Amino acid sequence: MFFAEYICNFAFEPNIITMISKTYLRYIWLLDTILNLGPLTYEEIALLWEVSPYKKGGLPLRTFHEHRKGIKEMFGIIIECNKSKGYTYYVKNPEVLNNNKLGKWLLKQYSVPQDFTTYARMRDRILLEEIPHGTSYLDPIIEAMQSNVELLVDYQRYEGEQGEEHLQIFHIQPYALKVFNRRWYLLGFFKEIDGLRIIALDRILALKMLTNSFTLPEDFDARKYFANVVGIFVNKDLPITNVKIRAYGIQAEYLRSTPLHKSQSEGNSKHGEFAEFTYRLCITPELVSLLLAMGDKVEVQEPESLREEMKKRISNMFNFYNKRNYENY
Numbered sequence: 001m002f003f004a005e006y007i008c009n010f011a012f013e014p015n016i017i018t019m020i021s022k023t024y025l026r027y028i029w030l031l032d033t034i035l036n037l038g039p040l041t042y043e044e045i046a047l048l049w050e051v052s053p054y055k056k057g058g059l060p061l062r063t064f065h066e067h068r069k070g071i072k073e074m075f076g077i078i079i080e081c082n083k084s085k086g087y088t089y090y091v092k093n094p095e096v097l098n099n100n101k102l103g104k105w106l107l108k109q110y111s112v113p114q115d116f117t118t119y120a121r122m123r124d125r126i127l128l129e130e131i132p133h134g135t136s137y138l139d140p141i142i143e144a145m146q147s148n149v150e151l152l153v154d155y156q157r158y159e160g161e162q163g164e165e166h167l168q169i170f171h172i173q174p175y176a177l178k179v180f181n182r183r184w185y186l187l188g189f190f191k192e193i194d195g196l197r198i199i200a201l202d203r204i205l206a207l208k209m210l211t212n213s214f215t216l217p218e219d220f221d222a223r224k225y226f227a228n229v230v231g232i233f234v235n236k237d238l239p240i241t242n243v244k245i246r247a248y249g250i251q252a253e254y255l256r257s258t259p260l261h262k263s264q265s266e267g268n269s270k271h272g273e274f275a276e277f278t279y280r281l282c283i284t285p286e287l288v289s290l291l292l293a294m295g296d297k298v299e300v301q302e303p304e305s306l307r308e309e310m311k312k313r314i315s316n317m318f319n320f321y322n323k324r325n326y327e328n329y
Contacts, residue, residue: 022054023070023139024070024074025053025054026054026067027067027070027071027074027075029052029053029054030045030064030067030068030071030079031071031075031077031079031091033045033048034079034089034090034091035091035094038088038089038090038091039082039085039088039089039090040088040089040090041086041087041088041089042061042064042087042089045059045064045089046058046059046064068089073146075096075097076093076096077091077092077093077094077096077097078091078092078093079091079092080092135184135201137184137201137204137207138177138184138201140207140209141174141177141186141201141207142177143209144174144209145174145175145176145177147209147213148173148213148214148215148216149209149210149211149212149213149214150171150172150173150174150191150209150210150212150213150214151171151172151173151174151188151207151208151209151210152169152170152171152172152207152208152209152210153169153170153171153172153199153204153206153207153208154167154168154169154204154205154206154207155167155168155169155170155199155203155204155205156168156203156204156205157199157203158203167205168192169192170190170191170192170199171190171191171192171210171212172186172188172189172190172191173188173189173191173214173216174186174187174188175187175188175189175196175216175220175222176188176222176225178198178222178226178232180231180232180286181231181286183200183201183202184200184201184202185198185199185200185201185232186198186199186201187222187225189214196225198232198234227262228240228280228281228282229281229282229284229286229287230260230261230281230284230286230287230290231284231285231286231287231290232286233284233285233286234282235282235284238282238283238284239282240280240281240282241280241281241282241283241303241306242278242279242280242302242303243278243279243280243281243283243287243300243302243303243306244267244276244277244278244279244300244301244302245276245277245278245279245291245298245299245300245301246274246275246276246277246298246299246301247274247275247276247277247294247297247298248273248274248296248297248298248299249273249274249297250297251294251297251298252274252275255275255277256275260277260279260290261279261281263279263280263281264277264278264279265277265278265279266278274299276301283303283305283306288306288309288310288313291310292310292313292314
């Protein structure tokens with residue numbers, strides 16, 4: 001299984017350096033360069049490397065061949081040498097990217113313009129959101145997923161109304177990584193609970209790769225696992241429910257351009273002031289939070305239970321603000 005098949009549902013606003021390791025970014029640069037400018041000789045590639053973001057240390061021939069191997073593992077793409085045409089390197093099987101949605105997304109998201117000098121001058125005017133914590137564990141987790149070996153994790157969880165801290169130690173078989181709301185999450189089989197669970201990388205205190213191997217279930221599909229939810233909360237006991245909302249004003253356009261969930265469909269509403277959208281998904285805390293974040297631009301129509309939950313949350317918010325105003329007098 002290739003690297004790109006392990007990671008699902010990337011967020012679309014991460015910091016370009018903290019999102020994935022510099023090694024993988026070098027792979028992406030090299031593949032993007034050969035795809036767009038190739039065929040190229042090694043000498044031509046090495047010259048282009050000198051004006052890339054990764055020029056420090058140059059590109060020795062041995063490193064170049066290691067990167068070719070890494071690209072094959074990461075994308076399933078073979079960079080071949082054509083000896084009959086001046087020992088030029090080209091992508092032998094570019095069609096592989098057509099069936100690799102995440103691979104194409106990585107190239108689009110992280111490929112760097114050849115004129116990097118211009119980009120560097122603009123870095124103070126191109127502002128990207130960062131994923132602040134937990135990214136230091138990405139490399140060992142990805143390596144463990146590629147090697148199918150277990151992880152030993154010291155994990156700090158918070159629970160209760162006061163957010164009390166609890167330290168737990170887990171033996172985890174890492175299955176998949178996911179980004180949601182600027183945080184990285186790891187989905188895996190936890191031996192201590194004998195089942196699947198998801199944890200946030202920013203709450204990991206220590207992580208160690210073990211030698212114990214495991215076999216990823218043949219029927220496991222990360223996308224299918226999260227298919228019926230918005231976010232990362234999955235509860236197999238939750239039913240898939242029909243949800244209908246009304247979006248007012250410009251919020252309707254936002255939802256058309258960026259659907260809340262892949263099941264989103266729009267009704268044939270003739271009302272100019274709002275549009276109706278329907279979904280087939282599980283009602284989770286993340287869904288409620290996202291709907292609340294849209295404020296008075298969205299109104300839940302169905303089901304009644306979700307509508308009542310929204311009313312309860314809004315009432316609680318009103319009471320908080322009203323209580324503070326009262327106490328100021």
